[in-house]
Amino acid sequence: MPTQIRYYIIKIFLICCFFGFSQTTEHLENTQIKDSIDKYLTNASRSIDKASLQPALSNIINAKELAVLKQDKIYIAKTNMILAKLYRELGDLKKAEQQILDAIAFQEEDNDEYMLSCSYTIYGSIAIKLKKYNTALKTLEKALILTRKNKIKDQEGIIKLNLGLLELAQEQPELAILHFNSGLPIIHSFDQYYYKAKLYTNKAKAQLLLNKPNEAKQTNDLAMEIGKEMNYSEIQSECFGLYSQIYEKKQEYPTALRNLRAHEKIKDSLFNTNKEIIAQEAGAKLNLNEHNVLIEELTEENIQQQRSLKLGRLTTILSIALITILSLLTLSLYKNNNLRARANELLQNKNTELILAKENAERASEAKVQFLSTITHELRTPLYAVTGLTHLLLEESPTPNQKEHLNSLKFSGEYLLSLINNILDLNKLEANKVEIENTSFNLKKRINDVLIALGKSAKDRNNNFHYEFDESIPSKLKGDPLKISQILINLIGNSIKFTQNGDIWIRVKKISQIENRISLNFEIEDNGVGISEKKQLTIFENFTQGSVQINRKFGGTGLGLSIVKNLLSLMDSEIKLESEPDKGSKFLFDLEFEIFEDKSPNYIEEAKKIDHNLMIDKYILVVEDNKINQLITRKILEKNKIKCDVADNGDIAVAKAKENNFDLILMDIHMPGISGIEATKQIRIFNKDIPIIALTAVTLDDNLDEFYDNGFNDIIPKPYKTEEFFTKLHKALTKSQTTF
Template sequence: MKPHCLHNTSLKVALSLLFFVLGIITYAQDSVPSRDIAPYFEKARKLRNENKIDLALEALDMASEEAEKNEDIKALIDSYHELAILYLKLEKEEDTQFYWDRGSVLLKDISYPYGDAIHKFIEAILLYRNNKNFQSLFMLNEAKQLNNDRNFFNNILLAEAQVYMNLEKYESATKNLNSLIVNTDIYEKEYLSTQAYLRLAELYLATKDFQESSKNAEYALKLAIDNGFMLEIKEANELLTVAYEELGQYDKSLQNSKNLLQIKDSLFTIEKLKVEVKTADKIRDDFKTEEIIRQENKIQELTESQNRSEVTAILASAFLIIISLLAVSLYRNNQIKLKTNDLLQTKNKELQIARDGAVQAMEAKTNFLSTVSHELRTPLYAVTGLTHLLLEENPEEHQKEHLKALKFSGDYLLNFINDILHINKIDANKLEPLHMEFNLKKVINEVMDSLQQSAKENKTKLLLDYDESIPSHLLSDPLKLSQVFMNLIGNAIKFTKDGEVKLIVKLLKKENEDVKIYFEVKDNGIGISKEKQLSIFEGFEQGSIQINREYGGTGLGLTIVKSLLGLFESKIELKSNLGEGSSFYFEIDMKSKDDLVDNLEFEITPQEYDFKGLHIMIVEDNKINQVITKKMLTKKEITSDIASNGEEAVTLAKENVYDAILMDIHMPGISGEEATIQIRQFDQQTPIIALTAISLDDSLESFYAAGCNDVVTKPFKPEIFYQKIGENIFDKKIKNLPS
């Protein structure tokens, strides 16, 4: 069997597996079926895992009957969804659509976010089957917004990877699948890992990397055998048969081929398939004819009642005449509706084409910004790094002035790129607020300390009015709040000279753990005119051309603030008079943790480290960046080795002992993430710091999932660079000392 043939076959198998996964996640959510329905759902899941589809269908049919008898709408919706998924496994898309439509009707009259999420998930699979890949990705994202369960998110990642593979976006697919290999799912950890290895094996087969394909297929086969995943055992043997044949290992290929024949004989007998199809058709036909039987019973009751009274007969005749007239009217109306529907369908197709175009345009825009950001950050790293090194080498006074101007320009350009990428990440729904414990006053003090120098340059006082009744421990996203404060206070300082900027923080309401906090950044600077207040939050907008020329900046700060607060479901307001100053204010809901002891200090003193004698590996494919990073380490008396790609990094890590590894992510060959995963298989201790120019498509979560301890973005400030190295080497050693 040739690779491209297997690729098509594997896609069909993978789709079936994907539908099977969806059946599993139904029970990993907060939607628990009622006590009467749950046994049927559990039985259906067990039978499905044993590949006894006919019996699983019967169990779900009984579940739907019980749900209808108990008038349990949510359980009935879940039953329809499960039936739709099983019909997909039988390659009966029309029947899948039939039960999906039944679910649509019920979901219109009930608020059921979980049901909506699964409904959109099934729709995404149907779109994918019809080769509408971008629409499928869009629908998967909508499903993700409706339910944040970790198991559901993992299955979304698996579905997205399958679509990416169909689009030949192998790098994006690989990133999703590597995250799933090291997943910590409490419901189906082994199943997700097995699926991830299978998809990677299929991906490497499509890209003709047969060695990697066979390795991942072997991992998948072992997991499948250990856990009794029969369909996965079959697919692993299919992949291994082809991979070993391409590698010239014909004995292994023959063995897997024999295994495959035995598995197919046990799973896919003709008699078994006949029973499954017969059961599926019977359940579908029974459902469709049930309504007809009810109507016939009603007609029979009316016929019997005619014999009871002539009056009843007359009334019945009159009723039938009225019904006939109504039927004629309905027929005419139906003809009008049919014509209207034809027109609507035409318009819908036009709208779908337009939506597909918009999705593709957004995809192209995202890919463009991702590429541009990486390409710009790499030379910027060289500019800022070389400038720092030259300033450290005691240049002459006339040279120092030029170097400082160069450093300022590099920093300005970097901030501009960061602002544009930040807004596009929010627009592309790639940012979500975190939910972590922090001390609000500590976060605010850190922001204000970092802006004190700018305030002194403008001879402006920086004041804080903080309500001490605010709980010391809160749950929210301190990083995004810091960005909001940094932009608002930095903006206020820029437009206020010889004045004052005050941050007011007040507790508005506290009920149990729910807290509402009021924030206001107030200044007595130049102010904003009434007409400009209407557009001040739009991108690249400043008060006027003259203000832009005098004060500089991109005009993106307030746009970022507005977008970030939107993630918290908060809205920023503005009060200002020209020449009298401005006031920006908003409210945010948070959670408090009153039961924790407050042991956090407000002052953070950057720690000095003695780096002398350290030995570090630099993983970097750019020659200029290699020189700059090595020189920066040498200045601190740190020795280093250089690996020009991921394969070389793995080899050096096996042969040497390093105090830390600085890992570039975007490299030819295997990426930094893949190299980190391989190193972690034999070395769990050495700190690995991702040193990379992050783009729109990069996910910090995937870096940490691969095994990175920390992330430093290029270009970086030297003090941050050294601080991260010290924290990950020395602070880690202190934590690991025996108590």
């Protein structure tokens, strides 16, 4: 073939130049040879994925010849790694294992962590086929550690695919599906089509083992679609085999038989018939014992003689090939121009597809944010009714049985609100919309407040807190106290949930202090149920818990630890975990703070108590379109001897504000007619002093400036705690009195 002739002529020409040119030219040739090896190995890997084993073997042979010629250990190891993949597909698992172990030995000696992560992954897949399951698990875990350490993101999805295959081989389909679902987004993001198709076929196998033939068919359809589009013969064969099993499960035997025949046809014609021939050819052509080539023992005279002989032979060959080179040059240029034109056209088409995909992804992201904002408002509004009515009923002297039911209702409402807030927090963290504050605070008091807040939960489960705080830590630090509270609430709350009749230790120690910067270590330890080593790899992922049984027993959504991980990452830190089943868990992280220097020595922080007498007979306008919410807010106010009037919408609110002298206005945002923001703007035209507080279920994080800019004095998000509600009312009324 012309392409092969051109290749051999160019190869001869490059080798000739190696003997004739200067040191600089020799360096350039070495670079070109290494590029050629990389190209051969890339083509070989792609051919293996498509079950085209003959082209894969040809490319590996070419790469091996060049690697041994240059005596380059790095490239010999790379070649052994791809050769191991080939032997794995040929079914010669012993040779596959031998080749990958040779590659790993080279790479460990060279400390090449990137290539080691790839080799460990391939060895893991071979060990699974050899049923060496412990070896497979250890090797894949090593690969996962290296990928995360070196941020080799494109390799992580393949490792999780193989972890799924390991669970599937051990007849653990549920665990296999967890790994497949975890790896799918990564594989999809890097357009790793072969591994994506492989993941779908094995996920379908797991679903079939769980007796879910309909789900298995849907998953297998996705694999077949990729197999046909990318011309992966092996994938198509495997999909037909799976269809046969699925339809057999459904008792549709004719369809099952047709798919089985299609599976056997592809398998025989494109794969199995060539295996023996290719294996023999591989054994013959790759019997290159590179370890026995001892260049150090050759004398300089022998090297020069070898070079002279080679140069003489190559000169003769070149003189014969020169005419062929010139005659093929024109044809080669013509074909290259055609190929380049076709490649440019394909690139333009792909670029257009990528732009469309990017636009679709952006629209999907916007839709997700809008959906979360809308659904949050819709959930908070009825939740306000639940918590508000529960508060009112608890204050009306219920019977003991009624009080017990009302307390259960109150707990359920607070749990639902916590779940909504967790989902919103996670969404903001993933969208990079969370900013770190830098304000002064008392860390010891902040942790005490968290422990007080969680004290009842701990007491209900008969747990004891042990708080150890390094007294050498300065009393005032600068940082983000809210984020720290959120991290500690999630971690301590997690320990409370998974510990019964036990102990929980909270430790804060100073690591170092340089000038006005201090580093602290935080530890949260419990003696609860603990976490297995296998589950520790996934425990910080979204919606992940130790197991289905743990979820059923202890409840929860699996979002708390994911939020902790994301918050610490935002603060340039990371969470560490030490745990053993039935012995408890320890979570550790480090944070750096600035030491706050308070320049006002006589400053005393005093907690202001609410003076309820100040609010008696105050006249408040409640602007709310929901009748139940009107009733709740009105009853809460009137129980505290506050006069009330109600407006059903923004237009009525503006009219009543003109006609009456209200002391304060509570303004809803979303109402029929004009919104609460527009109503506030109109009121501010004729009354700039009256306090107006937004009483709303809207998600506020991204809109705070908009509220204050349009005339609101404060914001109370629904549902609220009654104490916080009256604290903000008292603050607003106190300020208005001072103004007057």
